[in-house]
Amino acid sequence: MSTKPAPKPAQKNLVPMVLVALWVVALIALFMFFNKPKELDERLTKLEARSGTVSGKINPVGGDQIADIAKKIASFEKRFEELDKKISAEAAEQNKKFDAMSGRLDNFESKCAGVGKPCADAKSPKVEGEKKADIAAKPKATRKKVARKKKRDPVFSYGAPPSYPSGSYQPAQPLPQEEIRRESPQQNREERNHAMRVNHGDSLYDISSRTIPASGLPPGYIDPVKKLAPGAAIYPVRENARRY
Known part of the structure; x- marks a missing residue:
């Protein structure tokens, strides 16, 4: 059978030594971190200054301030009461207006319900007489007459009319027409071009x-x-x- 080798005494003592070394290093780091008295003093002074400014801003409430607040609350309550009264009065007026409008609407509907039905007093002699009297009292439309102008004959004040000769118009004597000798078109064109040419x-x-x-x-x-x-x-x- 194979037997395991026994551990050496040097390996057994190595582990606790490593742990002790790590513990020492941690203690040294903590000591270096917390061993800063100057920085701690500066932080404390800053915190005290901030607390002083905050306490200076917060003023304790006195009796006069409480009385002023109570007066303001009372004035607000009065204003709320006045607003409630005003709103209730306006609501009452609106209700009255709505009631009046509903009454007028009811009357109008009742009148419209009787439209188209014959009425006993519609053609009574009393009503017809009143209508005739109203028509007779109105002024009649009159048409304005305009006098027409009479046509008058024109009056000539230029004396006797001029006398014109009874002879007929004789035109001026025409110019003598002479026959022009016509030649061939080509020869006539050449002569015309030559005749129309102007020289210096x-x-x-x-x-x-x-x-x-x-x-x-x-x-x-x-x-x-x-x-x-x-x-x-x-x-x-x-x-x-x-x-x-």
């Missing part, structure tokens, strides 16, 4: 003598142009001018 240095007589016949007007229109000076030019002559 041409006189008014030259231009008119070309353009009037080319435009198709009768020869009678050129008679006033013949009175012009043949040498009077409307365009100035330029040197080295290109003639078309």
